Amino acid sequence: LVQPDEQRRAGDDGDGGGGAPQCTPLLGEFPRLLACGEPGGNAPSRHFRSVDVTKLTYFDVSASDLFAADEIERARRYHRPLYIALGVDLVLQLTVLALITFGPPGDWLRDAVSGPWWLQTLELTALVLAAGVLVRLPLSAWRGWAHERRWGFSTQSLRGWLWDVFKGLAIGVAVTGIGLVALVGSARLWPVWWPVVAAPGAALLALVLSLFAPLLFERLFNRFWPLPDAELARELRELSVRAGVPVRNMLVS
Numbered sequence: 001l002v003q004p005d006e007q008r009r010a011g012d013d014g015d016g017g018g019g020a021p022q023c024t025p026l027l028g029e030f031p032r033l034l035a036c037g038e039p040g041g042n043a044p045s046r047h048f049r050s051v052d053v054t055k056l057t058y059f060d061v062s063a064s065d066l067f068a069a070d071e072i073e074r075a076r077r078y079h080r081p082l083y084i085a086l087g088v089d090l091v092l093q094l095t096v097l098a099l100i101t102f103g104p105p106g107d108w109l110r111d112a113v114s115g116p117w118w119l120q121t122l123e124l125t126a127l128v129l130a131a132g133v134l135v136r137l138p139l140s141a142w143r144g145w146a147h148e149r150r151w152g153f154s155t156q157s158l159r160g161w162l163w164d165v166f167k168g169l170a171i172g173v174a175v176t177g178i179g180l181v182a183l184v185g186s187a188r189l190w191p192v193w194w195p196v197v198a199a200p201g202a203a204l205l206a207l208v209l210s211l212f213a214p215l216l217f218e219r220l221f222n223r224f225w226p227l228p229d230a231e232l233a234r235e236l237r238e239l240s241v242r243a244g245v246p247v248r249n250m251l252v253s
Helices: 006-012 025-029 043-047 069-102 104-111 117-150 158-189 194-221 230-242
Strands: 002-004 247-252
Touching: 069 104, 069 117, 104 117, 117 158, 158 194, 230 247
Parallel strands: none
Antiparallel strands: 002 247
16 A cells, blocks of 8 residues: 655656657556557557457556466466356345335335434435345355455454454445435425435535545554565655655555
């Protein structure tokens, strides 16, 4: 995790121009990846090649040029079941929502809430989200815990993973509940013009979350500390400077 040094970057961007176009510093670090200034004017068509059935091509470099065949196959073995699980998870989410919307489970949840409209909105939000989490919990446990531990990408205990699921559910209920209460409230106050109020309100909420959610929520699920390898940290900072993105802090989780 890196924190860009925006002030330094802004100072470095003060280029008077006037010179011939040049490769960016990051591309200059990887001449094998990109060839800046391709003669003949056909660089775009040459750089953006298609993907064949045996090699993944990214710009001018194929995966087989950078990784061994067994490494590529190992990556595929890791990702293939995750893609399948992702599709199954999507089907489960849609099924739960369809049953709640059009089936008896929706009536059951509706009968389980009481109180003023805003409280019922919050209660229904919590019940619907909790139902989705419970139905998908076994598959989520395999995707987010068992599979990651099997491949050595996680050392988290099952208890810790379940605690993270609960925290994610609590945050989802709070954020979604607040948004729905505001939406329903605007519809009750302005039965005709509520979209005029709800649209900018939703945009403002999305803006606030995009700015502050990483700062507020990330620390609830991870612990960060400075990169202990001073030599590696120095090399990464030098690379970031050459790439034109100097960083202020370099943290690991």
